[in-house]
Amino acid sequence: MSDLVRGTVLLGVPRLISSLGGDPLVHLTEHGIDPASAGNYDRFVRYSSAAAVIGDAALVLDCPDFGLRLARLQNTQILGPGAVIVRNAETVSAALSSICRYVHTVAPADTIEVSRLGDLAVVSFDTDLRRAADRKQMVERALGTTLAAFKIMLGDDFVPIRITFQHRQIGPEDSYRRMFGCPVKFDSELNALHLPAAALSHPIRGRDAAALALAEGYFSGVTPDVALVDHVRRLIRRMLVVGHASLRMVAEALSLHPRVVQRRLAEEGTTFERILDDIRREIAWELSASDLPISRIAAALGYSEQSSYARACRRWHGESPRQLRQRAQLHASERGMHSRSDYVQGAEPSNN
Incomplete structure (x- = not known):
């Protein structure tokens, strides 16, 4: 599996580190990342190194909700052309299907799956990162980004039924409440966003079929x-x-x-x-x-x-x-x- 991702994985990271009193140059170079690559779509970095920057920053700067804060800064910009799919697919289900299919081109270590359990739909996330501290921060960031994508597709007033994490709680309860606005459970089977299954068939309004074709053409690589x-x-x-x-x-x-x-x-x-x-x-x-x-x-x-x-x-x-x-x-x-x-x-x- 490739460990290379675009520099946008670190979008907003220097800014967040600085706001917490840290030195972005130190945090980036300690993990072999050229500071000019952070947030740069045209540069590649190692995903494991980018995750280590985020995981270590959370520990060194005593900011256990670093991943959640980063999700707010990055919003759906982190998805790159994937954000175009989110905005322009025919339905929520179609958008999720494309994102699941193409996620490895954005983050090769990550997987996203969609399943249905009766009237409930579960969008789960996993990542093949080894260091626990890095993994937890990246998982929380990912679910924050997932929620932002759903708000684009379903409206700003969308609230999940619940959010679940496999790990134990690492951040302040208030941080999870402000980010997700719904019950959050830890030590669960999945890292997932749970929502009504009916929402998957919701049409995405204002879609642009031409923009969608361009985005999918990008992901196809040719x-x-x-x-x-x-x-x-x-x-x-x-x-x-x-x-x-x-x-x-x-x-x-x-x-x-x-x-x-x-x-x-x-x-x-x-x-x-x-x-x-x-x-x-x-x-x-x-x-x-x-x-x-x-x-x-x-x-x-x-x-x-x-x-x-x-x-x-x-x-x-x-x-x-x-x-x-x-x-x-x-x-x-x-x-x-x-x-x-x-x-x-x-x-x-x-x-x-």
Whole structure:
């Protein structure tokens, strides 16, 4: 399972930490997250690291209802294109069906399920996080976001029948009452929002079918005017920023089965392995012009061993990583390019 999510998972986190007297830079960097990624849709972060920032902030800043407060700040913005589905699906049931299907593209560790028990509907949430403190905060944040989504679909006056959590109560009773406005039970079987089953058939008013199609097209990962190979190249480049890019991870981000990705790439005359190798070669050239240690360059390309990078370097360029560095830095110096920015795009000269 991919551990990568968009930086919007941390939307509002720096602001909340600051309001509690903490230093967002410290909390983020302690868990290896670039502060510029927090709230940034175009950046990827590790979900486990983002959850650790939230879990640790709750403990260090003595704010046990951190997840609930964050849910208020994030509202449905955290859903990204999912918020468009919530606003524009035909019915509440249709919206939930789409969200359940696509949630892994937003948060790969999370699952959402909808079940009916007679006249009762249960929307349950679970996450595959290991640290208990992080898990509790993320669960409470998620159910707060779920309630916000239902208020969009059913109106601001919607109140659940009850909310249930698997964990014991961690925050002040008043925080749960203000957030949910209904009975909240702990040590329960499910992390869930309970509501009348009849609400699932409620039509969503003011819906825009075109907006819905665009959102679902985004989640499907393929748009008519962009080839799959371009989507794959873009995702691989972004995933390599945190040192991981695999066929499975890219397929998950595209909401496609890995075999489907491979088949469609073959139709376009390439393979996932070839694209990954090409991008690694491009990035190796770009980073060799910087002052990064060769070991760091190897890690940035997703190689667990520096020797693997050395073999690839000789295959790509016919030279060692050190020789490539000398050539790349000379080329950059001649062109007056001394940028240390991440993955600076630069033309790669021939080594002939």
